[in-house]
Amino acid sequence: MTHYWLMKSEPDAFSIDDLKRLKKSxxxxxxxxxARNFMKEMKEGDKVFFYHSSCSPSGIAGTAKVSKKAYPDHTSWDASSYYFDPKSTQDNPRWFMVDVEFVEKWPSILTLAELKQDSVLADMLLTKKGNRLSVMPITKDEWEYITVMLKK
Known part of the structure; x- marks a missing residue:
């Protein structure tokens, strides 16, 4: 069964264009x-909205899919990495990652403001006040509705 997700990235760190160029990452x-626990639930083939955050405008820039389920995030073991965590070890990893594969870059960003203005999406985690998670589940209905919004 396919699940649906929204994953945020700052475009100056990693953008939909970067994923398109790399194909998988x-x-x-x-x-x-x-967010880590959500990633541990992801399975190959799950669908992902790729969201550009901390930019203007913030919003959904395209789609991707999970191409490899969760596995230990080796950057947590690298003392030179920004993501180093001395409490995470190879024998007892604390952090995980998934691989994602590029599917589509949208012609324009579907902005957070546009998403928040639509009452149908009022219960979506992304549109709720104070939600800052970088990885979150969305429903199949939300996925389908947002996909239709893009085509308008």
Missing amino acids: PWDGVRNYQ
Whole structure:
């Protein structure tokens, strides 16, 4: 059964264009336990909205799919990495990542403001006040509705 996700990245760190160029990439560096736990639920073939965050405008820039389920994030073991965590070891990893594969870059970003203005999406985690998770589940209905929004 396919699941649906929204994954955020700052475009100056890793953008939809970077993923398009690479075709596939690990999604590393997640250091929030709830986001990590969501990633551990991901399976190959799950669908992903690629969201550009901390930019203007923030919003959904395209789609990807999970191409490899969660595995230990080796950047947490590298003392020279920004994502180093001395409490994470190869024998007892704390952090995980998935691989994602490029599917589509949208012609324009579907902005957070546009998403928030639509009452149908009022219960979506992304549109709720105070939600800052970089990885979050979305429903199949939300996925389908947002896909239709793009085509308008």
